[in-house]
Amino acid sequence: MSRRSALLHLALAAAGIAAPFVFPAHTVQFAVFWVFVLFALTWDIMGGHMGYNSLGNILFFGLGMYICALVQIGLVYDIAEYTAANGAVHIDFTDAQYFHGLALGVAAAALGPVLVAAALSWIVFGLRGPYFAIGTLGVAIAAAELTNAWDYVGGGQGIAMPVFPGGPGMRERFFYAACMAAAVACYLFLRWLYGTRFRLAINAIRDDEDKAEALGLHTGRYKMVAWSISAFFLGIAGALFGNMTGFIEPLETAYPTLTFGIFMVAMTLLGGKGMLWGPVVGAAVFYTLRELTWTYLLGWQYIALGVLIIVNVVYFQQGILGWLRARRPQWFA
Amino acid sequence: MTPALIEVRNVRKAFGGVVANRDVSLDVERGRITGLIGPNGSGKTTLFSSIVGQHPIDSGSIRFEGREISRLDVQRIARLGLLRTFQQTRIFSKMDCVQNLLVSLPHRETAWSHMFRRYPPEVIEKAERLLEFVGLYAKRRLVAGSLSFGQQKLLEFAMALMNEPKVLLLDEPTAGINPTLVNALIERLKRSNREFGITLFVIEHNMRVIMNLASRIYCMSRGELLASGSPAEIRDDRRVIDAYLGAQ
Incomplete structure (x- = not known):
């Protein structure tokens, strides 16, 4: 890394850390900015580098959001009872319960979507071009409708998330820091990834997938891993966004296609x-x-x-x- | 007598009602340059596509190093060391020449971790050496899509060499290349065969090229194998001349 590039990175990191202190009233909006960075970085892995335009990546955001919520609640309460009570019991999380639940929930929200992406890749990667775009969009819409109809997870009523313990302003700053950390981690990971063989392989798939196959490239494997990486970071983004918002429901919050x-x-x-x-x-x-x-x-x-x-x-x-x-x-x- | 590197036996391939290959049998000997000629539409490219697994064959058998490969898919066959270049040149147009070569490294490793390695310096050197070999070193950092058609053919040939195949199927390597470059390309094809030990199987319309290049030539016509033999035998074969000139 050159000196100038290192300085630029440091300056941006400093600005990112300072932002919620300089404009405390806008902390949540700034956190949303980092979620947007995650959205764009993860979409570009396939859309930009691999030539596969997915319109359904929001699926992993919603999955992460719901998986995290269910883990957080399920560790302490019966989920069906909680969702039926419409959030009326949510005040009873202790600090330890909250943070253990959140940590486990975020981990599950990262891994769950990876498994879903890997499983779905056997189906959707048979599609190319506009068919792939529409196919993935269909998957995301289906996920939204299924969640909407599934009463166990609150259905269209949604779920009131556990309330962040801690004083005024703490919740915003905590989730701002978490969103920024996730976005920076994603950036650093991709920076490393694009320096490996992986990048040339997915670029080759973008330029001419048939030729890549003719050279013996494990194209299926690369496509699956590319989508799983998107799913991993989007799952985390969904988990953090859900907790920051405080209330989640399928159509507007979790799967807003x-x-x-x-x-x-x-x-x-x-x-x-x-x-x-x-x-x-x-x-x-x-x-x-x-x-x-x-x-x-x-x-x-x-x-x-x-x-x-x-x-x-x-x-x-x-x-x-x-x-x-x-x-x-x-x-x- | 050792079996041939590629043994094609009684292969039939039809597209709907059109029989592109009928009862085709031929051998590609290890270490040699074998030619495949025939008028347009005689089924040469179809046979290539069948050999590399682009499409399933209707019946017959294709063996590579004694192993039946007619049911394997393209990627697996490529990893065995059987590679083809395309008649319509296919390169990775938005990547530069060096990157085109790097991504063409053999993909025989099965470990997933291999996907995340970096390219060691000796591999990059090798890519540059091969670009020098085909005369594209000065253009190594240019985006492949900006090269002329002839240069793209040379690049595709270098990519094939980077893949270290045992046998290379070349579909009209000199088509669309200017005459002065053709001689240079023939020389490089011969060197790749002689120095790197790559068996070549070449479709070619240019008779001067194929007579000069191949030690054995097969001629196809209307989906069937018409004749085979040394360049001299093929040149004097009445049936071959008739097939090309359309005489009865």
Whole structure:
């Protein structure tokens, strides 16, 4: 790592740590920013580097959210009783119970989606191009509807999450730190991963999968691992987001295919796909624009985002960093 | 007598009502250069695709080093050391030349951890040496999609060598290459056979090239094997001349 690059990383990390202290009222929104970074980074593994455009990655976010909630509650209460009581018993978690539950829940929320991704990969990776996109979207929608109809996990009523013990402002700061840590860990992991054979292999699948097969590449294996990595970090993101929100339900919070599910794609395309920093820059710009439109264009915010996506896809396919790379290749050497 | 490296026996392959290969039997001898000629549509590429497992054959048998491979899939056959290049050149167009070669390393290791290794310096050196071998060293950091068609063919050939196959099936290696480059390519094909010990099985329309290259030539016509023999025998075979010129 060059000196300049190290300094840039340090400056960004310092800004990330300082943000909730400088603007304490916005801590939750800042935490959402890190979740957006996770969305874009994980989507880019397949969408950018492997040429497989999944519209269903939100599945793992929702799965992680629900798995974490069920572990947290199930360790202390009978889940059916808890969900039937509509959260009326949630005040009884002790500090130790809460943090043990959360730690175990996040671990399960990371591993559960990996297993689901590995199992589903035998089915969905038989599809290519637009069929893969629609197939994965179908899986995510089905998961949302199944959860919605499943009373044991609260159905459409949702679940009131255990309440964070600790004083005012502590909950926000705790989850901000956790979201930032997860996003940074994901970034560092991908930074390492893209330095290995894995990156060239998934790039080869993107450029010509038949040729990759003809060379003997274990394409199925690479695709499965790529999706499982996305699932791992998205599961953690879902677990943290659910706890931060305090109340989860299937359609709007856990499996929002039309908002977060599309944002993932939009952010990556905006920043520049297939580049480590592209999704991060995309997340930052998209997040800022989203906050601005929600504040100043309320009622028109989705139209503004739609226009942004159309302009991006039609006139600016290379994304911000792709455009910059064409202009200033020496910065990317 | 040792068995041939590839033994094709009575292979039949039809696409709907069109029989592309009918009762085809041939041998590719280890260490040699074998040629396959025939008019357009005579079933040469179909036979290649059958051998490398691109599609299942209807009947017959294909053996590689004595092992039946007609039921294996493409990736597994490639890992055995049986590789093909494509008539329509196929390279990884958004990756640079060195990356194209690196990803073409043999994929015979079965350990999953292998996916996450880095490329050791000697592998990168090898990639650069092979690019030098095909005359693309100066372009090694260019994106493969920006190369000319002829250069892409050379790159695909280098990728095949990187894969360290035992036998390489080349589908019209000189098609679309300018005449001055053709001689250089023939020289490299011969060297890869002589120096790296790679058995070659070559489809070629350019008679001058194949007569110069192969020690044994098979000729196909309308899905069937028409004749086989040394270049001299094939050149003088009346049936071969008729097949090409359409005489009866």
